[in-house]
Amino acid sequence: MKTLPPAALAYKKTPLFTNASVPQALLNDHRTKPGVWGLIHVERGKLEYTIEGGETHILTPGHPGVVESAVTHFVTPVGETAFFVEFYRAE
Numbered sequence: 001m002k003t004l005p006p007a008a009l010a011y012k013k014t015p016l017f018t019n020a021s022v023p024q025a026l027l028n029d030h031r032t033k034p035g036v037w038g039l040i041h042v043e044r045g046k047l048e049y050t051i052e053g054g055e056t057h058i059l060t061p062g063h064p065g066v067v068e069s070a071v072t073h074f075v076t077p078v079g080e081t082a083f084f085v086e087f088y089r090a091e
Contacts, residue, residue, distance in 0.1 A: 001057055002068045008037055008088035016043065016084050019077050031072045037088040038067030045081030050074055059083070 052072040
């Protein structure tokens with residue numbers, strides 16, 4: 001998994017999502033716009049994070065997932081989970 005670019009600046013974050021409130025769009029293939037990165041923070045439970053090409057990571061509290069700019073990905077809750085996404089701009 002990539003790391004955030006050194007000059008990336010946080011500019012917004014989503015509300016806390018649970019199994020009951022996670023938007024359907026996040027459960028299916030989607031991507032950020034060019035220049036936009038994300039950091040998936042799990043507050044409770046586990047979240048499977050699948051990146052284009054089938055690379056899969058299990059995210060847990062203290063082990064976030066980096067969303068690379070314009071790369072297709074999706075998430076799958078593993079049991080009961082709570083998470084949010086923080087967005088960054090990087091040129």
